[in-house]
Amino acid sequence: MLTVVFLILFPVLAALVLLVVRGEGARKVVSIGSALVIGAGSIVLAVQYLGQGPAFFYISSSYVDMACFAVDVVLMLAVISYGVKYRKWAAVGLAVVAIAMAAYFEFAVAHHAHVAQGLYIDDLSILMALIIGIVGSCICVYALGYMHDFQHHQPEGADDRRPAFFALMFLFLGAMFLIVFANNMAWMFTGWEITTVCSFLLIGYTRTEEAIENSFRQIIMNMLGGLGFCAALIYSGTYLGTLALDEFLSMGSVAGAAVAIPVTCLAFAGITKAAQMPFHTWLLGAMVAPTPTSALLHSSTMVKAGVFLLVKLAPVFAVCAVPAAMVMLVGCLTFLLCSLMAISQSNAKRVLAYSTIANLGLITACAGVGTPEAVWAAAFLILFHAIAKSLLFLCVGTAEHHIGSRDIEDMDLLFDRMPRLARYMMLGIMCMFIAPFGMLVAKWATLVSFAEADLVLLLVILAFGSAATFMFWAKWMGKLAGIAGQPENVEATVHKSEWSAMGLMALLIVACCMLMSVISACVVEPYIATVFGTFDEAISDWNVLISAILSVIVVAILFAGLGRGKAKKAGIYLAGASVDNEGRVFLGAMNKPQPATSRNWYMDSWFGEARLTKPGKVLCALVIVVALAAALMFPVGF
Amino acid sequence: MISILIGTIAFAILAPVVGCLLSGFDRVVSARMQGRVGPPILQPYYDVRKLLEKEHASVNAAEGVYVTCALVFAVLAGGIFFGGGNLLMCVFVITLSSLMFIVAAYSTRSPYAEIGAHRETLQVMAYEPMVLLMAIAFFMATGSFDVNAVLGLDAPIITTAWLAFLGLLYILTIKLRKSPFDLSMSHHAHQEIVRGITTEMSGPTLAKVEIMHWYENVLFLGWIGMFFVWGSPISIALTLVVMVLVYLLEILIDNNFARVKWQLMLKSAWVVALLAGGVNIAVLAFL
Numbered sequence: 040m041l042t043v044v045f046l047i048l049f050p051v052l053a054a055l056v057l058l059v060v061r062g063e064g065a066r067k068v069v070s071i072g073s074a075l076v077i078g079a080g081s082i083v084l085a086v087q088y089l090g091q092g093p094a095f096f097y098i099s100s101s102y103v104d105m106a107c108f109a110v111d112v113v114l115m116l117a118v119i120s121y122g123v124k125y126r127k128w129a130a131v132g133l134a135v136v137a138i139a140m141a142a143y144f145e146f147a148v149a150h151h152a153h154v155a156q157g158l159y160i161d162d163l164s165i166l167m168a169l170i171i172g173i174v175g176s177c178i179c180v181y182a183l184g185y186m187h188d189f190q191h192h193q194p195e196g197a198d199d200r201r202p203a204f205f206a207l208m209f210l211f212l213g214a215m216f217l218i219v220f221a222n223n224m225a226w227m228f229t230g231w232e233i234t235t236v237c238s239f240l241l242i243g244y245t246r247t248e249e250a251i252e253n254s255f256r257q258i259i260m261n262m263l264g265g266l267g268f269c270a271a272l273i274y275s276g277t278y279l280g281t282l283a284l285d286e287f288l289s290m291g292s293v294a295g296a297a298v299a300i301p302v303t304c305l306a307f308a309g310i311t312k313a314a315q316m317p318f319h320t321w322l323l324g325a326m327v328a329p330t331p332t333s334a335l336l337h338s339s340t341m342v343k344a345g346v347f348l349l350v351k352l353a354p355v356f357a358v359c360a361v362p363a364a365m366v367m368l369v370g371c372l373t374f375l376l377c378s379l380m381a382i383s384q385s386n387a388k389r390v391l392a393y394s395t396i397a398n399l400g401l402i403t404a405c406a407g408v409g410t411p412e413a414v415w416a417a418a419f420l421i422l423f424h425a426i427a428k429s430l431l432f433l434c435v436g437t438a439e440h441h442i443g444s445r446d447i448e449d450m451d452l453l454f455d456r457m458p459r460l461a462r463y464m465m466l467g468i469m470c471m472f473i474a475p476f477g478m479l480v481a482k483w484a485t486l487v488s489f490a491e492a493d494l495v496l497l498l499v500i501l502a503f504g505s506a507a508t509f510m511f512w513a514k515w516m517g518k519l520a521g522i523a524g525q526p527e528n529v530e531a532t533v534h535k536s537e538w539s540a541m542g543l544m545a546l547l548i549v550a551c552c553m554l555m556s557v558i559s560a561c562v563v564e565p566y567i568a569t570v571f572g573t574f575d576e577a578i579s580d581w582n583v584l585i586s587a588i589l590s591v592i593v594v595a596i597l598f599a600g601l602g603r604g605k606a607k608k609a610g611i612y613l614a615g616a617s618v619d620n621e622g623r624v625f626l627g628a629m630n631k632p633q634p635a636t637s638r639n640w641y642m643d644s645w646f647g648e649a650r651l652t653k654p655g656k657v658l659c660a661l662v663i664v665v666a667l668a669a670a671l672m673f674p675v676g677f
Numbered sequence: 678m679i680s681i682l683i684g685t686i687a688f689a690i691l692a693p694v695v696g697c698l699l700s701g702f703d704r705v706v707s708a709r710m711q712g713r714v715g716p717p718i719l720q721p722y723y724d725v726r727k728l729l730e731k732e733h734a735s736v737n738a739a740e741g742v743y744v745t746c747a748l749v750f751a752v753l754a755g756g757i758f759f760g761g762g763n764l765l766m767c768v769f770v771i772t773l774s775s776l777m778f779i780v781a782a783y784s785t786r787s788p789y790a791e792i793g794a795h796r797e798t799l800q801v802m803a804y805e806p807m808v809l810l811m812a813i814a815f816f817m818a819t820g821s822f823d824v825n826a827v828l829g830l831d832a833p834i835i836t837t838a839w840l841a842f843l844g845l846l847y848i849l850t851i852k853l854r855k856s857p858f859d860l861s862m863s864h865h866a867h868q869e870i871v872r873g874i875t876t877e878m879s880g881p882t883l884a885k886v887e888i889m890h891w892y893e894n895v896l897f898l899g900w901i902g903m904f905f906v907w908g909s910p911i912s913i914a915l916t917l918v919v920m921v922l923v924y925l926l927e928i929l930i931d932n933n934f935a936r937v938k939w940q941l942m943l944k945s946a947w948v949v950a951l952l953a954g955g956v957n958i959a960v961l962a963f964l
Contacts, residue, residue, distance in 0.1 A: 451786075452786075454739075454784070473769075473772065473773055473776055474766075474769030474770055474772065474773050475769070475770075475773070479769060483765055483766075483769065486765065486809070486813070487765075487816075487822070490813050490816050490817065493817075493962040493963075495955070495958055495959045495962050495963075498810070498813055498958060499806075499810070499951065499954070499955045499958070501809070502805070502806040502807075502809040502810050502813070502950070502954070503806045503947070503950075503951075505805060505806075505809060506801070506802045506803075506805035506806045506809075507802065509772070509776075509798070509801055509802055509805060510798055510799070510801070510802040513776055513779055513780075513798045513801070514795070514798055516776075516780060516783075517779060517780055517782075517783030517784075517791075517794055517798070518783070520739070520743075520780045520783045520784040521783060521784060521785075521786040522736075522737040522738075522739055522784050522785075522786065523737075523786045578763075579763070581678045582762075582763050582766055585678075585681075585766070586766075589753075589770075593746075593773075596742065596746060600742050601738075601739045601742050601743075605733070605738075606733040606734055606735035606738065606741060606882075607732060607733065607734040607735070608734070608735070608736070608737075609734040609735060609736055609879075610736065611736050611785060611786065611787035611790075611877055612787060612789065612871065612876055612877065613787075613788070614789070614871060623786065623787075623788060635788040636788075637788050637791045637792065637795075639795065640795050640798075640799065
C-alpha cells in the first residue's frame with residue numbers, strides 16, 4: 040500500500056519543488072531525479088503486486104474526503120477566476136454548477152456511503168501505472184531539452200513560465216495515479232478534475248489568443264464530462280448506497296438495469312475525456328501547446344484516463360444495453376471519421392491528433408462490446424498506443440525545432456537530414472498501423488472480438504477505417520523514406536534528454552512487441568480472469584509469437600539493414616534532359632531549369648474536415664442524447 | 678506452426694513455377710486476343726533470368742532492401758495461407774509487403790515513381806475493406822479464421838459467401854494490377870506515365886519485383902480457390918478449374934478496358950465492399 044500512496048503523493052511533492060526552483064540546472068536535477076523515482080516506483084509496484092490478483096487497501100478518512108472536496112472547489116475557483124479574466128462566461132457558469140453539485144454531493148450524499156477501502160490495485164491499474172510511470176515521466180525528461188529550445192524561440196524578454204509548466208506535468212502524473220488506484224469514486228473524481236484543470240493550464244501555456252481560446256474549449260467540454268461524473272456519484276451515493284468502485288461494478292454486472300443511469304453518466308464523462316466526437320475538437324485544439332504537453336495528453340495521461348474508466352466499466356456494458364450501445368456507436372463512428380479526416384491533414388501534429396482520437400474510438404468501442412476478448416484488445420491498444428504515440432510526438436517536436444516546420448511535406452528527405460530521428464519516426468509509424476507490430480495485433484484482436492459478437496456494423500466500420508489508416512500512415516512514411524544525395528545532417532544539436540527519451544520509447548516498442556505474449560499472460564489475462572472469470576484468446580499464441588519474431592526482423596532491417604546495399608549509384612529518370620538529378624531539376628519546355636515537385640495526396644474534397652466534421656458531430660451527439668434520454672426514461676432496461 | 682513452415686518452404690519453391698507459367702499463359706492469351714501470336718510461354722522466365730544477369734545499379738542503397746523485404750513478406754504470406762494458417766495473418770503480412778514495395782518507390786524520390794507510389798497507396802486503400810470483409814465472411818461461414826478449416830467442411834463456403842466472393846472478384850483486378858485498375862503500374866504502355874511505381878527499379882531489383890508478382894498472383898488465386906474447397910478430393914479439381922476460369926476472366930477484363938480514373942476505382946471498390954461484403958456478413962451473422 041505504501042508504494043501506491045507514494046506514487047500518488049511523490050509527483051505532487053516533485054511538482055511543489057519544481058514550482059519554486061527557478062534555475063535551469065536545478066530543475067534538470069529535480070526533474071530527472073523525480074522521473075527516475077516515479078519510473079522505478081511503478082516498476083517496484085508491478086513487481087510487488089503482479090500476479091496476486093486485486094488487492095484492496097483499508098484507507099478512509101473524513102479528512103481526506105474533505106481535502107478532496109476542497110481540491111475540487113479550489114480547482115473550480117481557479118477556472119472561475121480565469122473565466123472572469125478572459126470573459127468566458129460559459130466556463131464560469133459550468134464551474135459554478137460544478138461547485139454546487141460537488142457541495143451537494145459532499146454534504147448531502149457522501150456521508151451516507153462510507154467507503155472503507157479507499158485504494159485498490161489490480162492488474163489493469165498496474166498496466167496503467169507502468170504506462171504513466173515510465174512513458175509519462177519519460178516525456179517530462181524530454182520536456183527539459185524541448186522547453187529549453189522552446190524558450191529560446193520565444194521573443195526577447197518573454198517571461199519564463201517553465202517552473203509552472205514542469206510542476207503541472209508532474210502534478211498530472213500524480214492525478215493519473217490517483218485515478219487508477221482510487222476505489223473511492225469521490226477520490227477518483229478529484230483526480231479526474233485535477234487532470235482536467237492541469238491540461239487546461241498546459242494548453243493555455245503560451246497565452247496567445249488561440250491558446251486561450253482552445254484551452255477554454257477544453258475546459259468547457261471536460262467540465263461537462265465532470266458534471267456527468269458528479270451526477271453519477273450523487274446517484275450512486277443516494278440510490279445505490281455505495282461509492283466504492285468495486286461494489287458499484289459488481290452491482291452493475293449482476294443487475295445492469297439498476298446502474299443504467301450512473302453508468303451512462305460515467306460513460307459520458309469517459310467519452311468527453313477520451314475526446315470522442317462531438318467532443319474531439321478539444322484534443323485538436325490542444326495542439327497549440329508545446330509538444331511535450333501534446334505527448335503527455337495523447338499518450339499516457341488525460342485521454343487514457345477516459346478510456347481507463349470505460350474499460351473498467353466494460354463488464355457492466357456487457358449487461359447494460361443503453362450505455363453499451365452509446366459507447367460502441369460513438370467509438371466506432373469516431374474511429375471511422377477521424378481516420379478518414381487524418382488523410383486530409385498535412386500538419387504532422389494534426390495527423391497524430393486525429394489518429395489518437397480514432398484509436399481512442401476503437402478502444403472505446405472495445406470497452407462497449409464488453410466481452411473478455413474485446414477488453415484484451417483494449418488493454419493492448421492502450422499500451423501500444425501510449426508508447427508509439429509518445430514516440431511520434433517526441434519525434435515531431437524535435438523535428439519541428441530542427442527543420443522549422445511540423446508540416447509533413449517539409450519532412451521530405453528527413454531520412455538523410457535526421458537519419459536517427461527519421462528511423463525512430465518510421466518505427467513509431469509502423470507500430471501504429473502495420474503488422475507485425477503490437478498495435479495491429481491488438482486491432483486484429485479487436486476484429487476477432489467484434490466478429491465473435493456478430494457486430495456487423497462495427498465490423499464494416501472497422502474494415503473501412505483500417506483502410507483509411509493505411510493511407511495516411513503509408514504516405515507519411517513514404518515522405519520520410521526519400522533519399523537523395525547527401526543533404527546536411529541537422530540532428531547533431533538534438534539534446535541528450537530528447538534522444539534518451541526517444542530511445543527509451545523505441546526500445547519499449549520493440550520490447551513490448553517481443554514480449555507481447557508474456558505481457559498478455561502476466562498482466563492482461565489475469566485481469567480478465569478476475570473480472571470475467573473466463574477468457575478465450577482471440578489470437579493464438581503461435582500467431583502472437585510469429586508477430587513478435589517478424590517485428591524484431593523489421594526493426595533490425597530498419598536500423599541496421601537499410602543503406603547497406605552495394606549497388607552502383609544511378610541517377611533518377613526525369614524524362615528528358617536533367618540538370619541536377621539529386622535536386623530533381625530538369626530542362627523544361629522553355630529550355631529553362633525546372634524543379635520537379637510532388638506533394639502527397641490529401642484528398643480534401645473527399646475526406647476534408649469541412650465535409651466530415653459536422654455529420655460526425657451531429658451523429659455522435661444524437662447517439663449520446665438518445666442514450667442519455669433512454670437511460671433516464673427506461674432505467675429498468677429493455 | 679510446423680505446417681506454416683512447411684507451407685512457406687513449399688510455397689517458396691513451387692509458387693514461382695506456377696506464377697511464371699501463369700504469367701506466360703497470360704501473355705500468350707492476351708496476344709491471341711489481340712490477334713498476335715505472342716511470346717513462348719516461358720518468356721517471363723527468360724525475362725527475369727536476363728534481369729538477374731544485369732549489373733546491379735540503383736538510385737540509392739535502400740530501395741533494393743525494401744524490395745527484398747516486400748518479396749520475403751509476400752512469400753511468408755503465401756506460406757501462411759497455403760500452410761493452412763490464419764487468414765487474417767496472411768492478409769496483414771501481404772499488406773506489409775505492399776507497404777515495403779510502396780516505401781521502396783518513395784525512397785527513390787523520382788517524380789514518376791512517387792506518382793506510382795501515391796497511386797499504389799490509394800489502391801491499397803481501395804481494396805483493403807473488401808479484403809478484410811472477405812476474411813470476416815470466411816470466419817462467419819467456417820467458424821474459424823484458419824484457412825485449413827475449409828478441409829473439414831461439408832459444403833464449400835461459396836454456398837454461403839458467394840456475395841463476398843463476387844466482391845473479392847471485383848477487387849482482384851486491383852490486386853493483380855490489371856486494367857482498368859492498373860493505376861500504379863500498367864502492362865499496357867499506351868496508358869502509362871513512364872512506368873509508375875517501378876520506374877527506378879532495374880536489373881536484379883526489377884527481377885525481384887517480377888518474382889514477387891508471381892508469388893502474389895498464386896496467393897490471390899488461392900484466395901479465390903478457398904471458396905470452393907470442402908472436405909472432398911473432388912473439390913481440388915473443381916477449385917483448379919475455377920482458378921483458371923477466374924484468371925481467364927481477369928485477362929479478358931485486362932484486354933477490354935482502358936484505365937479508369939482513381940475516383941471511380943476508389944468509389945466503386947468501396948461501394949462493392951459495402952454491398953457485397955457488408956450484406957454478406959450481415960446475412961451470415963443474423964441467419
